[in-house]
Amino acid sequence: MNEPLDHYQRELDALQERCLFRTRLTFDGPQSSRLGYEGRELLNFCSNDYLGLADHPRVVRAMQRGAARFGVGAGASHLVNGHRTAHAALEEALSEFVGAERALTFSTGYMANLALAQVFAGRGDLVLEDKLNHASLVDAGLLARADFRRYAHTDVRHARRILNERDSGRTLLMSDAVFSMDGDIVPLDALMEVADEHEALAVFDDAHGFGVLGPNGRGTLARFGTVPKGRTLMMGTLGKALGTFGAFVAGNAVLIDSLIQRARTYMYSTAMPPAIAEATRTALEIAGREDWRRDKLRALIGRFRSGAKDLGLQLIESETPIQPVIVGESGRALKTSRLLMESGILVVAIRPPTVPDGTARLRVALSAEHTEADVDRLLEAMGAASP
Ligand SMILES: Cc1ncc(COP(=O)(O)O)c(C=O)c1O
Known part of the structure; x- marks a missing residue:
């Protein structure tokens, strides 16, 4: 009788074992460079609100x-x-x-x-x-x-x-x-x-x-x-x-x-x-x-890329606000993301099947709402969190 439920439970367990289980974080307030999460403020680097208009x-x-x-x-x-x-x-x-x-x-x-x-x-x-x-x-x-x-x-x-x-x-x-x-x-x-x-x-x-x-x-x-x-x-x-x-x-x-x-x-x-x-x-x-939003984004992208290269992080050739840092293995991507979170920075781990096997990554997304100091904080935390 319970066989169908057991089947789905086994599927969920297998996802957990492979570090592929997805969890939703529940945030408070609007999409923004700062997000309220469980009474803390996180510096947010994973939204697609590239121009900072979601809460304009x-x-x-x-x-x-x-x-x-x-x-x-x-x-x-x-x-x-x-x-x-x-x-x-x-x-x-x-x-x-x-x-x-x-x-x-x-x-x-x-x-x-x-x-x-x-x-x-x-x-x-x-x-x-x-x-x-x-x-x-x-x-x-x-x-x-x-x-x-x-x-x-x-x-x-x-x-x-x-x-x-x-x-x-x-x-x-x-x-x-x-x-x-x-x-x-x-x-x-x-x-x-x-x-x-x-x-x-x-x-x-x-x-x-x-x-x-x-x-x-x-x-x-x-x-x-x-x-x-x-x-x-x-x-x-x-x-x-x-x-x-x-x-x-x-x-x-x-x-x-x-x-x-x-x-x-x-x-x-x-x-x-x-x-x-x-x-x-x-x-x-x-x-x-408001071209200044794109100009600012471009400057932040340049700042992030040059800092990430200095840290030896593996980037993809990208001139857009999407700046993934390739980590490889899903467990490692999750762990880095958790470490970043502990230092108040939100960058979610993107894992298969969203990306090909072996290319799990931290998908850093920049927004015109970020400041240079925000990007520097991200780089510092990534330097500390990277194995
Ligand atoms: C490339 C691309 N196409 C389509 C979509 C879907 O758009 P929507 O979120 O409006 O369904 C997304 C993301 O959501 C996307 O990244």
């Missing part, structure tokens, strides 16, 4: 005003009657910001990625992805019922070889624009060229580049001097640099219309609360205008 007073006020005007929930999906002027205004602002014909909001980036693969690939087609893509892109590829292939990380020649083997069906190429656990940037121009050669649609998931990279933070495509147009689509998330919640897809109007007509995660899910759309519009305006 103007963004908070925009959400409060939005709730007063629109209530707290949309009450229906976009295609029934959940679509509000707040969503329309945000889509307009986003498409203008990234230089696309149209933009479409989704409730989460995960859902946006599922939608893209479902609509633009199916049986007999190919979904081609980078080996280190985010889990939501991997799931999207698996759920699309298409042939699902992965090329070695950022290896454009490998991608081309796979494409050369095909002679029928549509191809959808999907890649993180900034790799979420490594912080490196996709070879965007070379991949776009390969996609073009094969008339493939290309989707770049800019969850970690939007707001951070390119002029005014317009994202990774802008950093490469291009915009989402033609067969290239951009997916951006709103819960990271913009500090709010949700996601969008930007690009050609025909492709956006196809998503509205066919994307199941769009059609069969409640629209994002309009107050969030209002808060996001304010966050977008601040993110675009």
